[in-house]
Amino acid sequence: MNWEEFTKAAPELAQLGFERIESSGMVLLGTLRPNGFPRISPCEVIFCDREAMLGMMWRSPKALDLLRDPRCVLHSTVSKTDGSEGDFKLYGRGVDVRDLAVRKRYCEALFAKTGWQPSEPEFHLFVVDVESAGFTRFASGKKTQQAWKR
Amino acid sequence: MSKALTWAAFADREPELAAHGRRLLYPFGPAVGLGFLATTRGDGGPRVHPVCPAILGGGLYVFVIGHSPKRADLARDGRYALHFFPAAKDDESFYCAGPAREVSDPRARAAAVPGFAHAVRDDEALFELRLARALHTVWERPRTPETRPIYQRWQA
Numbered sequence: 001m002n003w004e005e006f007t008k009a010a011p012e013l014a015q016l017g018f019e020r021i022e023s024s025g026m027v028l029l030g031t032l033r034p035n036g037f038p039r040i041s042p043c044e045v046i047f048c049d050r051e052a053m054l055g056m057m058w059r060s061p062k063a064l065d066l067l068r069d070p071r072c073v074l075h076s077t078v079s080k081t082d083g084s085e086g087d088f089k090l091y092g093r094g095v096d097v098r099d100l101a102v103r104k105r106y107c108e109a110l111f112a113k114t115g116w117q118p119s120e121p122e123f124h125l126f127v128v129d130v131e132s133a134g135f136t137r138f139a140s141g142k143k144t145q146q147a148w149k150r
Numbered sequence: 151m152s153k154a155l156t157w158a159a160f161a162d163r164e165p166e167l168a169a170h171g172r173r174l175l176y177p178f179g180p181a182v183g184l185g186f187l188a189t190t191r192g193d194g195g196p197r198v199h200p201v202c203p204a205i206l207g208g209g210l211y212v213f214v215i216g217h218s219p220k221r222a223d224l225a226r227d228g229r230y231a232l233h234f235f236p237a238a239k240d241d242e243s244f245y246c247a248g249p250a251r252e253v254s255d256p257r258a259r260a261a262a263v264p265g266f267a268h269a270v271r272d273d274e275a276l277f278e279l280r281l282a283r284a285l286h287t288v289w290e291r292p293r294t295p296e297t298r299p300i301y302q303r304w305q306a
Contacts (some may be wrong), residue, residue, distance in 0.1 A: 028186045028233060030196035038188035038196045041234035071195040078200050081182050087200060116294065133261060 001150060006130040010148040016135045017088040021045050021052075029054065030073040031065035031094075039065060039137035045074070048109040049102055051127040054094060055110060055118065060098035063124035066094035074128065086137030086144070094126035111128070154248040158208030164304045170286045172205060174234040174244040178274045182267045187212065188231040189223035197223060203232065204275035206265040209278050210246075211253070213266060216273035223285040224250045224277055232279060241292045246292035248306075 007014035010136060021027055029043040041062040046053045052074075054065040066119065069150035097103060103125050111117040132149040161168035175183045187201045199220050203212040210232075214221045224230065230249040253276040263270045270295055284301040 005183065024295060028198055030188045030198040032190075032194070032196055034195070038190050038198075038231045039247075040186050040188045040231050040245065042233075042243060054205050073198050075186060075194050075198040075200070078184060081178055081202075082185065089198070091195070116297075 001130050002050050002127065003052040003120075003130065006148075009150070010133065010146075013133055013135055013146045013148050016023070016086065016146070017076070017090060017133060018047065020086060020088040020135075021074075024077045024079070025078050027074040027090075028054070028077065029062055030075070031062050032069045032071060033061075033065060034068065042134050043074075044110075046106060046109050046113065049105050052090070053097075053106050053109075053131075054128065055106060056122070056124040058124060059124040063126075066126055067096060070094045070129075072128070072135060079130045083136075083138035086135055089134045090128065090130060091132045093129040093131065097125040097127055103137075121134070152220075154282040155306060156208055156278075156280060157210040159203050160281045160304070164284065167284055167286055167302055167304055168243075169242040170183065170302070171246065171284065172233065174242065175203060175205065177234075178244065185232045185234045187214075188233070189218060190227045190229055191219070191223060193304075199265045200270060201232075201265065203279065204262075204265045206262055210281070211262055211265070212277050212279060213268075213270055213274040215271075215275060216275050221275050225252065230279055241289045243287050244284070246281045248280045250277045250279050252277050261290070271293040 025044055025047055026042055029041050031039050033039050043054050072094050074090040076088040106125055107117040133148040137144040183203045185201055185203050187199050188198045191197050201212045228250045230250045234244045259276045262276055283305045288300045289297055289302055291297050
């Protein structure tokens with residue numbers, strides 16, 4: 001399911017995830033190398049067109065990973081050491097986007113946010129087909145945990 | 151994989167790369183290391199979790215909670231990737247990958263505990279992370295149209 005469908009299925013969890021991802025605009029993306037080794041790469045997330053969109057440099061290792069094996073995980077970044085901001089994880093599959101109209105809207109959203117956009121056709125664009133998600137936060141000695149699975 | 155090195159052996163071979171790694175591992179000062187550990191789930195998919203690694207006595211170590219999914223991942227398939235990326239901006243990062251090995255000797259485990267900032271619980275398992283590859287990335291002119299990554303790589 002896309003991000004909008006996920007927000008309907010698990011609104012509170014999706015809002016926590018949205019806030020955590022938007023706080024930096026970045027996630028740590030876990031993918032699989034050709035030999036099965038896990039790989040981690042920073043990746044910018046743009047929420048646009050009802051989707052969580054991942055833009056990547058042309059032929060970058062993480063893009064090639066997703067084209068070969070779409071399984072991925074997105075993890076929010078961390079700026080504090082006490083766990084009080086919370087960790088958000090999103091498991092799913094990266095779906096390659098070839099639709100030029102969708103890619104154009106992604107570029108416009110990216111430009112509005114950063115003042116920069118890539119040129120066609122020299123970038124990869126994926127949307128996340130969401131399968132499960134989780135959020136954990138430690139604050140004032142209390143652990144908050146939420147999980148959802150399709 | 152048999153050529154994977156301890157942190158100290160890696161630092162001997164690649165001192166500049168290791169210095170970048172050590173600096174980026176401790177973004178909040180020398181007390182607390184922070185990184186993201188990727189493992190392989192039982193179904194083969196990737197898992198990512200924040201961890202607090204430490205460089206101690208020439209090795210790169212991490213404690214993971216004993217009954218956690220990532221401990222099960224490492225016990226089943228020791229392949230890991232570790233990315234030091236605590237900040238909101240990704241202008242610079244360090245990445246290493248290789249085999250993880252659980253430290254089963256209780257004396258070695260006890261000796262490592264003081265090297266970690268958090269109160270290590272009895273149910274946490276200690277793993278040594280050996281290095282088979284490393285990558286340092288700096289983005290030149292970040293967030294501009296001219297941005298480009300500058301890589302420094304090493305592979306055992």
